[in-house]
């Protein structure tokens with residue numbers, strides 16, 4: 001594993017909500033599995049957020065690929081670039097960084113899956129991409145929170161601003177009671193009204209964030225923690 005850090009020299013304290021588009025070239029060479037991920041660190045006490053990722057396996061040509069991703073510039077930030085090889089010979093290279101004053105869609109399109117994560121810690125934050133900057137268009141992110149057995153997950157929004165729509169047909173946060181896209185839907189939320197506190201009935205909760213092709217807001221920040229659930233108590237009694 002190797003990494004590099006890029007500290008924003010041009011935008012030490014930009015106060016607008018506008019994003020920048022980071023454009024670069026990269027190479028992924030070698031026979032094994034290779035991945036390259038760009039993380040953005042924000043000074044808000046969150047984990048660093050993966051904002052772009054690509055992976056490749058098998059022999060690849062020695063040619064440069066083009067990559068781009070939006071980055072939030074609401075305050076100072078730091079980017080780290082982490083490359084991983086599976087042990088077989090190969091190398092990763094990143095070059096030609098360039099920033100332009102705009103939001104941009106991820107390239108390649110699969111790079112947006114960087115926002116999806118499986119979370120196994122007993123508590124943590126989930127934030128929409130680029131929070132507290134504006135999220136970008138055409139995103140789909142899925143977070144699956146898994147607690148230890150007989151625990152449930154409590155999930156609470158602490159900040160919430162999603163493009164409004166009467167049926168949340170444009171942008172939305174969807175919460176499902178279980179570990180998959182097919183689990184029972186607890187709620188689909190948009191607008192500026194805080195959704196209620198949510199508690200899962202089992203040890204998994206799925207959160208999906210989706211944005212359409214126009215109009216963005218600052219998105220959401222949510223806190224979750226796991227706690228011994230009712231099923232645990234019932235089992236104690238039964239036993």
Ligand SMILES: [Ca+2]
Nearest residue numbers: 171212214215
């Ligand atoms: Ca939208």
